[in-house]
Amino acid sequence: MASSYKQSGVDIEAGNQAVRLIKEMVRSTFNPLVRSELGSFGGLFAFPSGEYKNPILVASTDGVGTKLKIAIMMEKHDTIGYDLVAHCVNDILVQGAVPLFFLDYIGLGKLEPQVVAELVKGITRACRESGCALIGGETAEMPGLYQPGDYDLAGTIVGVVEEEKILPKPQIQPGDLLIGLPSAGLHTNGYSLARKICFEDLKLTVDTFRPELGKTIGEELLAPHLCYLPVLREPLARGLLKGLAHITGGGFIDNIPRVLPEGCAVRINKGSWPVLPVFSFLQEAGGIPEEEMYRAFNMGIGMVCIIAPEDEATFRSLLDKQKTDFYLIGEVTHGAREVSLE
Numbered sequence: 001m002a003s004s005y006k007q008s009g010v011d012i013e014a015g016n017q018a019v020r021l022i023k024e025m026v027r028s029t030f031n032p033l034v035r036s037e038l039g040s041f042g043g044l045f046a047f048p049s050g051e052y053k054n055p056i057l058v059a060s061t062d063g064v065g066t067k068l069k070i071a072i073m074m075e076k077h078d079t080i081g082y083d084l085v086a087h088c089v090n091d092i093l094v095q096g097a098v099p100l101f102f103l104d105y106i107g108l109g110k111l112e113p114q115v116v117a118e119l120v121k122g123i124t125r126a127c128r129e130s131g132c133a134l135i136g137g138e139t140a141e142m143p144g145l146y147q148p149g150d151y152d153l154a155g156t157i158v159g160v161v162e163e164e165k166i167l168p169k170p171q172i173q174p175g176d177l178l179i180g181l182p183s184a185g186l187h188t189n190g191y192s193l194a195r196k197i198c199f200e201d202l203k204l205t206v207d208t209f210r211p212e213l214g215k216t217i218g219e220e221l222l223a224p225h226l227c228y229l230p231v232l233r234e235p236l237a238r239g240l241l242k243g244l245a246h247i248t249g250g251g252f253i254d255n256i257p258r259v260l261p262e263g264c265a266v267r268i269n270k271g272s273w274p275v276l277p278v279f280s281f282l283q284e285a286g287g288i289p290e291e292e293m294y295r296a297f298n299m300g301i302g303m304v305c306i307i308a309p310e311d312e313a314t315f316r317s318l319l320d321k322q323k324t325d326f327y328l329i330g331e332v333t334h335g336a337r338e339v340s341l342e
Contacts, residue, residue, distance in 0.1 A: 014111040018139060021117035022124075029127040029134040033100075036135060043135030045101050047160075054163035058097035062088050063154040065249075066191040067221070072149060073206045074218045077115050080153060081122030086227035087188050087248070088157040089130050090303065093229055094244040094259065096167040096236060097159035099132035105154045106139045109146035119153065130229055132157070165236075168243030168259040168306070172332060176242060176306050178266060179315065180273055180329040181231065183302035185223030189249040190297040194221060197286040212277050220278050228303045231322040235305075240315050243306035247298040254295060256304060257337040265335025267342055268294075273327035276300040294341060301329065 019039065026038050035044035049055065064083045071080040081104070089099050104123055106116060116139055127134045146152065161167075186194060198204045198217050206218025213220045235241055243259040256266055279300060283293050293299060307315050319326045333340075 014113055014141070018111060018113040018116040021113055022120040025117075025120055025124040026134050029102075029124050029132065031131075031133055034133050034135055038136075040136070043101065043103065045133065045135055047100075052160065052162055055160050056097075056163050056166060058092045058095050058159045058161055059156065060088055060091045061154065061156045062091060063152070064188045064225075066195060067186070067188050068151065068153060069195060070191070070206065070218060070221045072151070074222060076218075076222065077118035078121045079222060079224055081119045081124075082126040083122070083188055083225040084153055084155045085123055085126030085130065085132065085157075086225040088155050089126070089132065089159075089227050089229050090225075090246045091248075092157055092159040093232065093236075094167060094246050095161060096165045096241075097161040098229065098233070098236075099130050099157055099159040101133045101135045101158055102127055103135065103156045104137035105152075105156075106137070107146060107152040108139070108141055109143055109150050110148045111139065111141040115151070119151075123155070126227065130227060165239065167241060168261075170261055172242045172259070172261055172264055172306055174264060174332050174334050175309060176332040177309055177312055177328060178268070178330040178332070179305040179307060179312075179319075180301035180327045181226075181228055181303040181305065182273070182325050182327070183247070183276070183298045183300055184226050185220060185276060185278055187225040187248065187298055187302055189251075191221070193286070193288075193296055194282055197282055202285055210281065212281055214277075226302055231319060231324045232303075232305070235315055235318050238314075238318075240307055240311045240318070241305055242308060245304040245306075247301055247304060251293075251295045251297055252299065252301075252304075252341075253291070253339050256339050259306070260332070260337045262337065263334065265333050265338045265340065266330055267333050267340050268330040269328075270341055272329045273300060291341070294339075301327075304329070306332065 033046045204217050208217045245256045245259050
């Protein structure tokens with residue numbers, strides 16, 4: 001009996017249908033620097049060399065971890081792609097870079113065109129908001145590797161920074177201030193622990209409403225990963241930032257030291273910002289030690305900005321103009337690139 005690719009579990013026509021569904025969404029992210037169309041073997045992008053004296057490309061690849069399981073459990077796929085792009089934009093932002101273009105990867109057990117379209121809907125929304133062109137990607141149907149209904153999502157971003165404006169600056173020193181920008185929830189880290197507590201220990205479901213959260217477990221865990229480029233674009237351009245730390249996996253404990261020079265540490269003043277209810281809920285339900293909370297989760301702060309004391313007033317005024325909340329959460333001290341919680 002003759003066999004076909006479709007009989008083996010790979011539906012080429014479903015892939016073509018997915019491309020038809022996402023084509024206009026992808027095109028909505030294009031700008032005059034894009035030189036290719038969707039479906040090319042590679043994405044073409046004209047580098048804006050005339051805008052920079054000594055441009056440095058900054059690239060990063062990441063995913064959204066097991067937050068994917070929440071989207072799959074809720075059958076809600078139009079926000080997880082936004083999380084992916086926001087995470088990647090923030091990762092290159094900490095080096096002072098603004099995004100140029102993005103590439104995505106979607107791996108599925110069974111290609112469902114509408115699911116792919118919803119994923120790309122979130123990706124393109126975030127790309128438009130960040131001024132980042134989605135110039136290519138890969139959608140791979142791999143039965144036997146992924147179970148039906150499951151998928152994986154990853155992205156690669158390329159941005160650019162003027163060499164003299166690369167962050168962190170070597171001038172970070174004791175006395176510099178730490179300004180925290182609030183998160184919207186877990187963002188994209190700590191989900192394996194959160195899922196264990198919610199679904200294994202407490203036996204909850206994504207539809208369980210929790211009064212202390214004011215929403216269902218699924219709604220809370222699917223809260224978006226905020227992108228900090230819009231609020232930091234002007235402070236970045238004006239050279240007010242000495243360093244940035246994106247509070248992702250590793251929390252405060254592991255991420256802030258990554259941007260500190262030798263001889264510097266930081267002191268975090270607990271209680272200087274409102275810890276979101278979800279973190280109190282998880283800590284109490286899971287019996288999690290305090291230091292583990294600050295290592296596993298962002299605790300309500302998604303980005304930490306390091307600025308000189310003399311720039312505080314200007315920095316605050318720029319954030320006020322953006323109508324964003326922010327908190328003075330600590331300062332740089334003498335030490336061995338570590339974080340103390342006080």
